[in-house]
Amino acid sequence: MKKGSGLFYKNLFLTNRLFTALGGCVVLFLLAFFFPWLGIIPELAFYCLVVLMMMDLFMLYRVKKGIFAKRHAPERLSNNDDNELGIYIENWYPFNITAGIIDEIPIQFQKRDLWFDTELKPQQRKLINYILRPTKRGEYEFGLVRVFVKSPLKLISRRYNFGKGETLPVYPSFLQMRKYELMAISDHLSELGIKKMRRLGHSLEFEQVKNYVQGDDFRTINWKATARRGSLMVNSYTDEKSQHVYCVIDKSRAMKMPFEGLSLLDYAINASLVLSNIALLKEDKAGLITVAEKIGAVVPADRKPTQTNKILEILYKEKTRYLETNMELLYSTVRNVIKQRSLVVFFTNYESISSLQRQLPYLKRIAKFHLLLVVFFENTELKKLSEKPAADVEGIYIKTIAEKFAYDKKLIVKELAKNNIQSILSTPQNLTVNTINRYLEIKAKQRI
Incomplete structure (x- = not known):
């Protein structure tokens, strides 16, 4: 000193x-x-x-x-x-x-x-x-x-x-991860904008037989246990566990765009870290794949206590690359690494319908074997321009171009839905909340 x-x-x-x-x-x-x-x-x-x-x-x-x-x-x-x-x-x-x-x-x-x-x-x-x-x-x-x-x-x-x-x-944002983790443990996720999803039907995973209390679904009554105990008993179910959740992060030049000082890649990394941690808290298995013109990191899905730190250390080193994503290589990697039906959350960005069309054949192939969720970004600056009144001819031109790009984003969502691929079009600052909401919705509907 x-x-x-x-x-x-x-x-x-x-x-x-x-x-x-x-x-x-x-x-x-x-x-x-x-x-x-x-x-x-x-x-x-x-x-x-x-x-x-x-x-x-x-x-x-x-x-x-x-x-x-x-x-x-x-x-x-x-x-x-x-x-x-x-x-x-x-x-x-x-x-x-x-x-x-x-x-x-x-x-x-x-x-x-x-x-x-x-x-x-x-x-x-x-x-x-x-x-x-x-x-x-x-x-x-x-x-x-x-x-x-x-x-x-x-x-x-x-x-x-x-x-x-x-x-x-x-x-990557481990403070944000801890905040969501504490909220999830205390069941206060709604305070951060996380919606409580109504469970449709029943999960296939049996938990226990318990005494009937007012409000329990009468369809879950276990008549054999009721006859033995002399009082109403019901079957209790829990969310299915050990489902595989993979975050696939695009590191190509499309993710280099900045927003409030942070690149889109960093927003995707922060959301992936939080989603992986929430999945582990829900007793699912979390995995990670990063890709650009070549495959970066591959972390097989697991739910060991060290999995979160392992993902954190890998995400810390990831950087944006300057070539386009090799979707053929990504497809072959997904087929080789992910052996059972899983939720694959693909963080990327599309600015035009043509950029989607180049990747769509490979996305459709992945969606045949897994539940694919494509997450891409809304261009908030263009949205502001499209909502701003035009004062002259130049303003009209800029506003028209901005509206076209915003419309293309909506067309991308419709094109993905037409091919049975789920998607999230989100602003960068709301990416984490929107991604977790969709994950909880998918679990509630037992789509995996």
């Missing part, structure tokens, strides 16, 4: 108060030429300022280690979430101090005004919290924590440097 090392003057800074006082002395010397009665007042003022400066120097430097500071940061940051970091500071001076703190945050945030002002009494400790919201996965390098300390005189500032550069990885 580096604490104010080096020659003392390298960490010595003059304050605005000192420059103001020096300016006042200069003015007094100038006035003395015109008003001789001022006499030695300018000189006395100057010497008093020098004495005060020396006192300030003595107060700040007589203690070798006047303060202590340290950055408090998590082991990893969550992408597109508000991550809380903190700076712990402690005053070891025997007098009150004023401190200005700079935390050298990574260049990815492009912030040069992260400055904290605080005041500390002797032996007082403080934790100053602040929020960082990364929008890209990868490694983020932090620098030093620099603290500029001023005594009550505030003529001179002494700089302390703490810590050394540290690197924090930014992972």
Whole structure:
């Protein structure tokens, strides 16, 4: 740890108060030429300022280690979430101090005004919290924590440097995953926009025989158990378990488009992570496939406790590629890896009906063997343009083009439905909620 090392003057800074006082002395010397009665007042003022400066120097430097500071940061940051970091500071001076703190945050945030002002009494400790919201996965390098300390005189500032550069990885949104996980465990998913789906019919998986209570379906009465016990008994069923849920993520150039600082790929990754975790909570098996012009990662479906972390570590490294998706290779991989009927959630993006037509033959083949759900994105910027009134001929042209692209998105949904392929057309910010809603709906209807 580096604490104010080096020659003392390298960490010595003059304050605005000192420059103001020096300016006042200069003015007094100038006035003395015109008003001789001022006499030695300018000189006395100057010497008093020098004495005060020396006192300030003595107060700040007589203690070798006047303060202590340290950055408090998590082991990893969550992408597109508000991550809380903190700076712990402690005053070891025997007098009150004023401190200005700079935390050298990574260049990815492009912030040069992260400055904290605080005041500390002797032996007082403080934790100053602040929020960082990364929008890209990868490694983020932090620098030093620099603290500029001023005594009550505030003529001179002494700089302390703490810590050394540290690197924090930014992972897919595990904070969002935990939030949905807690809501699912406490059965409060509706607070996040998750709909409660009415179960149609009965699941095929028997759970137990229990006493009849008002509201139970009379069609589930177990007459043999009722005869033995002498009271009404009913069969209880639960959602089918161990169903396979695969998230297939398109990494091609179609997913490079940005939205609110995040690429479509990152939105798909965050939604896949949450969906996989919810599927594991529902005691299904979660798997993952990433694809572009070649197959990326393949994680066979499983429900081991380590499956979520395994998927998280793989998604952390995924990046957008610049070629189109090789759908033939994806189809062969799905046939070789997924051996039983599964829910395959394909995260991709289509901007025109022609882009769908190129992939449709392969989607139809996958849909023959699995329940295929295609998830793609609504272009919110084009939607805003299409809803904006046109003021001139150029505005009419732009509005017409925007409406055409928006209409193409609706045609894509209809074309997929015509081929018995389910789809979700979602805005990026609502992707996770819409995907989980559809998954729960599919389970409730026993479509897998």
